[in-house]
Amino acid sequence: MVRVSREVMQKAATQLGSLTKTLSEALVCPLSKHPLRYCEQSNSLISDAIGVSFPIKNGIPCLVPRDGKILEEEVASSKPNNDPNLSAVNEENQGRGS
Amino acid sequence: MRALSSLFRTSTSCSARRRTTKQPFAAFSLAPFSTHNYDDTQNSKVKIFDRQLKRTQRDRAAWLMPSKDPLLDNVADNLLDRLQDCKKNFPTALCLGGSLQAIRRSLSSGRGAIEKLIMMDASYEMLQVCKNAADVSNNDNIESVYVVGDEEFLPIKESSVDLVISCLGLHWTNDLPGAMIQSRLALKPDGLFLAAILGGETLKELRIACTMAQMERDGGISPRISPLAQVRDAGNLLTRAAFTLPSVDVDEYVVKYESALELIEHLRAMGETNALFQMNTVLKRDTAVATAAIYDSMFAAEDGTVPATFQVIYMTGWREHPSQQKAKRRGSATISFKDIQKQFGS
Numbered sequence: 001m002v003r004v005s006r007e008v009m010q011k012a013a014t015q016l017g018s019l020t021k022t023l024s025e026a027l028v029c030p031l032s033k034h035p036l037r038y039c040e041q042s043n044s045l046i047s048d049a050i051g052v053s054f055p056i057k058n059g060i061p062c063l064v065p066r067d068g069k070i071l072e073e074e075v076a077s078s079k080p081n082n083d084p085n086l087s088a089v090n091e092e093n094q095g096r097g098s
Numbered sequence: 099m100r101a102l103s104s105l106f107r108t109s110t111s112c113s114a115r116r117r118t119t120k121q122p123f124a125a126f127s128l129a130p131f132s133t134h135n136y137d138d139t140q141n142s143k144v145k146i147f148d149r150q151l152k153r154t155q156r157d158r159a160a161w162l163m164p165s166k167d168p169l170l171d172n173v174a175d176n177l178l179d180r181l182q183d184c185k186k187n188f189p190t191a192l193c194l195g196g197s198l199q200a201i202r203r204s205l206s207s208g209r210g211a212i213e214k215l216i217m218m219d220a221s222y223e224m225l226q227v228c229k230n231a232a233d234v235s236n237n238d239n240i241e242s243v244y245v246v247g248d249e250e251f252l253p254i255k256e257s258s259v260d261l262v263i264s265c266l267g268l269h270w271t272n273d274l275p276g277a278m279i280q281s282r283l284a285l286k287p288d289g290l291f292l293a294a295i296l297g298g299e300t301l302k303e304l305r306i307a308c309t310m311a312q313m314e315r316d317g318g319i320s321p322r323i324s325p326l327a328q329v330r331d332a333g334n335l336l337t338r339a340a341f342t343l344p345s346v347d348v349d350e351y352v353v354k355y356e357s358a359l360e361l362i363e364h365l366r367a368m369g370e371t372n373a374l375f376q377m378n379t380v381l382k383r384d385t386a387v388a389t390a391a392i393y394d395s396m397f398a399a400e401d402g403t404v405p406a407t408f409q410v411i412y413m414t415g416w417r418e419h420p421s422q423q424k425a426k427r428r429g430s431a432t433i434s435f436k437d438i439q440k441q442f443g444s
Contacts, residue, residue, distance in 0.1 A: 020241075020243050022190075022214050022216065022241060022243050023216070023243045023245065025255070025258070026190075026192075026216060026254055026255050026258045026259065027245065027253050027254065027255065028253055028254065028255045028256075029253065030247060030248065030251035030252065030253035031251060033255075033256070035255075057222060057246075058226070059244075060222065060225055060226070060229070060244045060245065060246055061245050061246065062222065062245075062246040063245055063246060063247045063248075063251075063253035064153075064220060064246055064247060064248045064251070065248065065251050066150065066248075067246070
C-alpha cells in the first residue's frame with residue numbers, strides 16, 4: 001500500500017514535470033555553464049544567458065546542445081528576419097542526424 | 099530537389115550567421131550549438147567521432163542490451179572497487195555515459211556510501227531503460243536522477259559532486275582532455291574522478307582480420323575500428339586535466355565467442371560499434387564474411403571459440419585540495435643527500 005502511494009506520487013511528480021531538488025541544484029547550461037530556469041508553461045529548462053530552451057521528456061531533462069531550441073523572442077529581437085528559417089533548419093538538421 | 103533544398107540552406111546560413119567562406123561544409127552546419135557542426139568555434143578541434151551517430155547507436159544498444167553483461171559487470175565492479183580503498187564517503191555522485199546499468203547494479207551493494215546519483219547519458223532511450231529498471235527493483239536507498247547530456251558539454255554546476263564515474267564512455271569523445279577538465283570542474287575539492295576507457299589493444303584480432311579481408315576483397319583498407327588511447331596517454335591525460343594523485347592501471351579481458359559474428363552482436367548490444375566520421379558506410383557482404391572467416395582461421399582456439407581482447411584502462415584522479423599530500427617545492431630540502439648517506443652508511 002505504501003509502495004503504491006509512492007508510485008502514485010512519483011507519477012504525479014513526473015506529470016507535473018517538476019524536477020527533483022537534486023537535479024535543479026546541480027544542472028547548468030551545458031554551453032555557458034550559467035544557471036537554468038525552469039519554465040512550467042513549456043515544461044523546459046531555459047538558459048537565459050544564451051537564450052536556448054532544453055526540453056524535459058518524461059521527467060528527464062535533455063541537455064545535449066543539439067536538443068536545445070533557440071528561443072524565438074531572443075532570435076526575433078536580435079535578428080528578426082531569420083527567425084523562421086533558423087528554427088526550421090534546426091529541425092531539419094535534427095532529422096538528418098537521426 | 100535535394101540540390102534545391104541545400105541551396106536554400108546555404109542562403110539561410112549566410113544570412114543567419116556570420117561565417118567565413120573557406121568552410122566547405124558550411125551548408126551542413128546550421129544547427130547552432132550542435133555537437134556535429136563545423137562551426138566557427140569548433141573548427142579548430144579535431145572531429146574523429148560522429149557523436150550523433152554514437153547517440154543513435156546507444157539508442158539501439160538500449161533495446162538490444164541483455165539484462166546482464168559479464169564483461170561490463172566485471173569492468174564496473176573493478177572500477178567501483180576503488181571506492182572501497184578510500185576512507186572518504188561520496189554523498190553525491192555523477193555517472194557519465196557508458197555502461198550505466200552495470201554501474202547501477204554494482205553500486206546497489208552500497209559502495210562509497212552514495213546517497214544521490216546523477217545518471218547522465220547522451221541517449222534518452224538508455225536512460226529510460228535504466229529508469230524503468232530502477233523503478234522495478236527499488237531495493238536500495240540511492241536517490242537516482244536522470245539527465246540527457248553530452249560529456250563534451252557537461253551540464254553540471256561547478257563544485258557540485260563528490261564523485262564522477264565514467265565507465266567505458268569517454269573513449270568516444272572527440273575532446274577527451276576537455277571532457278576530463280569539465281569533470282574536474284564539476285567535482286568538489288577533494289572529489290574523486292574514476293574512469294574506465296578502452297585501450298589500444300582492444301579488438302586487435304578484429305583489427306587484423308578486417309585489414310586482411312579488406313586488402314583481399316576491396317584492394318585497400320578503410321578504418322573499421324576507432325583509434326583508442328594508449329596506456330601512456332592515459333597518464334598524460336590525467337595530468338593535463340590537472341587531477342592530483344593520478345593513477346592509471348590496465349586490465350585485459352579476453353572474451354570467448356562462438357563465432358566472429360557473435361562478437362559483432364555483442365559490440366552492438368554494448369553500443370560500441372564504429373562511429374568514425376571518416377567511416378566507409380559501405381561494407382560488402384563478401385568482405386564481412388571474409389573477415390569472419392579470417393578471424394576464425396587465425397584466432398580460433400582449439401575448442402572452436404574465438405577470443406576477443408578488451409583492454410581497459412582505469413584512471414583515477416582527485417580534484418586538488420590542501421589536505422592532499424604533494425611534493426615539496428624544488429630546492430626546499432635542508433639536508434644534503436650526502437649526509438643521509440653518511441647517516442645510513444653506504
